Amino acid sequence: MKSAVVLLPGLNRDRDMIAALTKISGQAPATVWQTDTEIPDVDLIAIPGGFSFGDYLRCGAIAARMPVMRAVAEKAAKGVTVIGVCNGFQILVEAGLLPGVLMRNASLKFVCRQVKLEIANANTMFTRRYQPGQIIRSPVAHHDGNYFADAETLARIEGEGQVVFRYADGTNPNGSINDIAGIVNDKGNVLGLMPHPENLIEAAHGGNDGRALFESALGVAA
Amino acid sequence: MKARITVTLKNGVLDPQGKAIEHALSGLGFDGVGQVRQGKVFDIELAETDKAKAEADLKAMCDKLLANTVIENYAVEIA
Numbered sequence: 452m453k454s455a456v457v458l459l460p461g462l463n464r465d466r467d468m469i470a471a472l473t474k475i476s477g478q479a480p481a482t483v484w485q486t487d488t489e490i491p492d493v494d495l496i497a498i499p500g501g502f503s504f505g506d507y508l509r510c511g512a513i514a515a516r517m518p519v520m521r522a523v524a525e526k527a528a529k530g531v532t533v534i535g536v537c538n539g540f541q542i543l544v545e546a547g548l549l550p551g552v553l554m555r556n557a558s559l560k561f562v563c564r565q566v567k568l569e570i571a572n573a574n575t576m577f578t579r580r581y582q583p584g585q586i587i588r589s590p591v592a593h594h595d596g597n598y599f600a601d602a603e604t605l606a607r608i609e610g611e612g613q614v615v616f617r618y619a620d621g622t623n624p625n626g627s628i629n630d631i632a633g634i635v636n637d638k639g640n641v642l643g644l645m646p647h648p649e650n651l652i653e654a655a656h657g658g659n660d661g662r663a664l665f666e667s668a669l670g671v672a673a
Numbered sequence: 674m675k676a677r678i679t680v681t682l683k684n685g686v687l688d689p690q691g692k693a694i695e696h697a698l699s700g701l702g703f704d705g706v707g708q709v710r711q712g713k714v715f716d717i718e719l720a721e722t723d724k725a726k727a728e729a730d731l732k733a734m735c736d737k738l739l740a741n742t743v744i745e746n747y748a749v750e751i752a
Binding site for chain 2: 551601
């Protein structure tokens, strides 16, 4: 499975994402720069975390209007798998590829800690290697992860099983509505999540709870 | 032509920053401060001389970038 990682000024988790994809897919991902208008023929596109454009205006707002994001939107429309982590999630909602918005944490504090996540839908291409309702651990590190959507949108995504990850056991770090940590689009091929599964994929990380997400998305054997 | 765009949070959207400011104001002894909501102001200079055209452009700027209309309203004012 071939993958690509989107690079934007101000991202800082790009190397972690490249390392995770390289280890799990067995080959290094291609990298695409913000001004690129073409993305190579790949099965999966990842948008890493960080602080693209210094979080100016709104987190992910400027990045979402860069040429590379038009190319990502075209690929997503053709069914290519897209994962946005942390700032990548913020960029996907700002680009209109995922519903809702990520607001300032309710505590107003930057949170950097480990949380628990419930697999709210194990029947997606990102979670098929997990058990329904399984609780996994994952690191989070963000200032603006407070997921919000209007009542109609919220009812729709809850009803359609688009909520894939939920903060579990009272570990919601940011005040997200319905404890939402990660969602997919209506077609199910675009995932955004605030936690960092790429930072928990091997024993050296203290666990591999995040590995099955990439194994699911990449379709590789566990 | 000069314009001012004001972006505010929609009613019903939680504004933790506004809340913190509210608490800080009452901490400073400003009694009787009700709800505080934080927003953004953009002052924009335009080469356009047609007011109607400028207003249409400014609204497009809000829809495409300056406001996130999921949670924010905007108002356009041309000087």
